Amino acid sequence: MTVHPTVWVDEARPAAAPRRGALRRMLARNAPGYLFLAPWLIGFFGLTLGPALVSLYLSFTNYDLLRAPDWVGAANYVRIATDDPKFAAAMRVTFIYVVLSVPLKLVFALAVAMAFNRGIRGLTVYRAIFYLPSLLGGSVAIAVLWRQLFASDGLVNMLLWKAFGIEGPSWVSNPDYSLYTLVVLSIWQFGSPMIIFLAGLRQIPTDMYEAAEIDGAGKARQFFKITLPLLTPVVFFNAVIQTIEAFKAFTPAFIISEGTGGPINSTLFYTLYLYQEAFGFFRMGYAAALAWILLVIIALFTAFSFLSARYWVHYDD
Amino acid sequence: MTDATVTAAPPSRGRRSRTRSLLIHGALIAASIAMLYPILWMVSGSVRPQDELFGTTSLIPSSVDFGSYLRGWMGLQVSFGQFFWNSLVISVLATIGNVLGCSLAAFAFARLRFGGRNFWFALMLGTLMLPYHVVLIPQYILFLELGWVNTPLPLIVPKYLATDAFFIFLMVQFFRGIPRELDEAAVMDGCGPFRIYFRIMLPLSLPVLATAAIFSFIWTWDDFFGPLIYLNDINTYTVQLGLRSFVDSTGTSDWSALFAMSNLSLVPVFLFFLFFQRLLIEGIATTGMKR
Numbered sequence: 001m002t003v004h005p006t007v008w009v010d011e012a013r014p015a016a017a018p019r020r021g022a023l024r025r026m027l028a029r030n031a032p033g034y035l036f037l038a039p040w041l042i043g044f045f046g047l048t049l050g051p052a053l054v055s056l057y058l059s060f061t062n063y064d065l066l067r068a069p070d071w072v073g074a075a076n077y078v079r080i081a082t083d084d085p086k087f088a089a090a091m092r093v094t095f096i097y098v099v100l101s102v103p104l105k106l107v108f109a110l111a112v113a114m115a116f117n118r119g120i121r122g123l124t125v126y127r128a129i130f131y132l133p134s135l136l137g138g139s140v141a142i143a144v145l146w147r148q149l150f151a152s153d154g155l156v157n158m159l160l161w162k163a164f165g166i167e168g169p170s171w172v173s174n175p176d177y178s179l180y181t182l183v184v185l186s187i188w189q190f191g192s193p194m195i196i197f198l199a200g201l202r203q204i205p206t207d208m209y210e211a212a213e214i215d216g217a218g219k220a221r222q223f224f225k226i227t228l229p230l231l232t233p234v235v236f237f238n239a240v241i242q243t244i245e246a247f248k249a250f251t252p253a254f255i256i257s258e259g260t261g262g263p264i265n266s267t268l269f270y271t272l273y274l275y276q277e278a279f280g281f282f283r284m285g286y287a288a289a290l291a292w293i294l295l296v297i298i299a300l301f302t303a304f305s306f307l308s309a310r311y312w313v314h315y316d317d
Numbered sequence: 318m319t320d321a322t323v324t325a326a327p328p329s330r331g332r333r334s335r336t337r338s339l340l341i342h343g344a345l346i347a348a349s350i351a352m353l354y355p356i357l358w359m360v361s362g363s364v365r366p367q368d369e370l371f372g373t374t375s376l377i378p379s380s381v382d383f384g385s386y387l388r389g390w391m392g393l394q395v396s397f398g399q400f401f402w403n404s405l406v407i408s409v410l411a412t413i414g415n416v417l418g419c420s421l422a423a424f425a426f427a428r429l430r431f432g433g434r435n436f437w438f439a440l441m442l443g444t445l446m447l448p449y450h451v452v453l454i455p456q457y458i459l460f461l462e463l464g465w466v467n468t469p470l471p472l473i474v475p476k477y478l479a480t481d482a483f484f485i486f487l488m489v490q491f492f493r494g495i496p497r498e499l500d501e502a503a504v505m506d507g508c509g510p511f512r513i514y515f516r517i518m519l520p521l522s523l524p525v526l527a528t529a530a531i532f533s534f535i536w537t538w539d540d541f542f543g544p545l546i547y548l549n550d551i552n553t554y555t556v557q558l559g560l561r562s563f564v565d566s567t568g569t570s571d572w573s574a575l576f577a578m579s580n581l582s583l584v585p586v587f588l589f590f591l592f593f594q595r596l597l598i599e600g601i602a603t604t605g606m607k608r
Contacts, residue, residue, distance in 0.1 A: 008430060008510060009428065009501070009504050009510070009513075029432075030431040030432055032510040033429040033434065035510075036421045036422065036424055036425035036429060036514070037422055037426075037431075039418045039422065039478050040421070040425075040441070040478065043418070043475060043479050043480045046459075046478070047459075047478060048452055048480060050455070051452035051453075051455035051456050052451050052452050054455035054458075055453075112348070115344070118341070120338065120341060120342070120345075126349060128598075129352060130348075130349070130352060131597075131598065133352055133356070135586060135597070136356070136587070138536075139539045139583060139586070140561055140582065141578075141579030141580070141583050142579075142583075144560060144575060144579050145359045145579060148362075148572060149355055154371075155355070158371075158374045192601050195598055195601045195602050196601060198602065199602035247448075248449075248450075250541070251541045251542070254541070255561065255564065271450060271542075275545075275546075278453070278454055278457075284458075288454050290450075291451045291453065294448050294451070295447065295448055295451045298446060
């Protein structure tokens with residue numbers, strides 16, 4: 001049996017190249033790779049890159065699906081920037097949501113992970129319980145539940161009445177509070193960053209703490225001088241992922257406000273506004289412009305995070 | 318279930334550490350109850366008399382009545398049985414597509430040699446950050462032109478084209494950890510790339526394939542945005558859309574039935590949680606899954 005020279009497989013050492021037929025060799029070399037990659041390539045061009053470029057084009061047009069797109073130059077962007085109170089409201093709501101929910105969620109996640117890290121009994125049970133809301137929380141069912149919990153006669157107000165004799169407002173239908181019920185919903189789902197923190201905490205060698213203890217460093221000092229600095233890569237990762245997710249939040253606001261983003265735009269998340277423009281009013285060009293602005297915001301945020309990382313994220317080696 | 322951290326618990330050091338551990342357990346148990354209370358509230362709310370839902374904070378119903386499940390099941394002009402069937406079909410087919418499409422691409426990136434590999438890999442990573450909304454409208458127009466709106470196809474077909482780059486990345490990481498000697502030996506035995514993929518890579522990658530499958534099932538099951546856009550005919554609704562219609566049609570008049578259907582919609586996810594908890598948690602710990 002002869003061993004065929006195989007050039008397609010990615011071996012550690014380069015395989016011996018056959019002598020004849022440069023074209024054939026090139027085909028033999030590349031064909032299997034591109035064959036395996038074909039579904040992804042079709043998806044990439046047909047469903048990702050192509051549509052992204054088309055939506056960039058559409059963002060410079062007015063388009064209602066019925067008539068051909070009508071080129072309007074930068075008019076959509078100009079209107080968004082200067083003359084769209086709903087856009088301003090959506091930005092405000094989304095930023096408040098991101099700025100409140102992400103740090104609070106991470107603080108909870110880290111605090112619980114720290115409590116677990118002492119190697120307590122029954123850790124797997126606690127961890128499972130704390131993770132469950134994170135797994136279930138994205139569904140419509142939980143959003144439905146939240147509407148009941150924070151209704152005027154819902155569970156939260158009953159508890160407030162029983163415990164403190166306070167008559168709570170109707171949280172979900174009061175524009176001053178409705179957004180914060182969604183922030184609470186987000187914080188409740190701290191399970192997955194908690195698990196990531198827990199994995200990160202286990203990487204920290206215990207002898208560092210032993211050495212610090214011998215040197216007389218207290219628990220707080222150990223936390224700020226050892227735990228937190230060594231954990232910054234995980235904090236960074238969690239912060240970036242959770243922020244991007246928070247920018248894209250949709251379902252809870254949609255269910256709690258019945259798709260309106262109300263009361264008085266107080267839960268008008270950015271993606272909810274985009275959905276209304278596209279599929280409520282069929283202003284596809286305008287919605288495409290909103291989508292590109294979202295892309296730019298996320299890209300800027302990501303770039304800024306990675307640039308800032310070198311000043312506060314601790315990487316050894 | 319066993320866990321390394323449990324066995325690694327430090328030996329207790331006298332009475333002080335004992336009160337300390339009692340305190341920690343007390344706090345954790347209280348926190349656990351607070352975390353689960355809303356979910357348990359919904360479970361008990363589905364079987365208790367309606368007026369009790371707004372009169373007591375207790376989890377124990379005064380009487381139990383499963384009638385709400387029947388009312389909910391038949392609450393819309395199409396039964397929830399149809400919605401569950403639709404959700405199941407979409408989730409199963411999308412999951413198969415995701416695992417198949419992403420593992421093919423991941424195999425190419427991790428193991429095959431071809432011109433432009435690094436270029437494509439970088440582009441693939443670039444799509445990780447791309448918000449779905451940027452491609453939403455042109456995709457909608459495309460599927461509208463194809464006559465796919467009001468069919469499950471827009472929610473299934475893209476998965477076979479590996480559009481969820483996150484899973485490709487997950488698998489590439491895992492495939493790279495499989496010893497290369499195995500495929501080299503297979504090549505020596507005359508195996509082609511397809512046989513290496515099917516006979517070596519896939520069988521050795523079952524943990525990552527299972528993790529990817531479970532997460533894609535749960536995410537597809539829970540997905541609300543996609544079905545909201547593509548499914549307008551009530552016969553094609555998924556469970557999530559059915560629930561939303563139920564909220565709109567009953568408003569706040571029949572909370573028990575609404576809770577009953579909400580509970581049922583969570584059952585599949587909960588079953589995955591019960592049986593594959595370890596895989597889920599390891600999946601998150603090693604890859605940084607968002608949920």
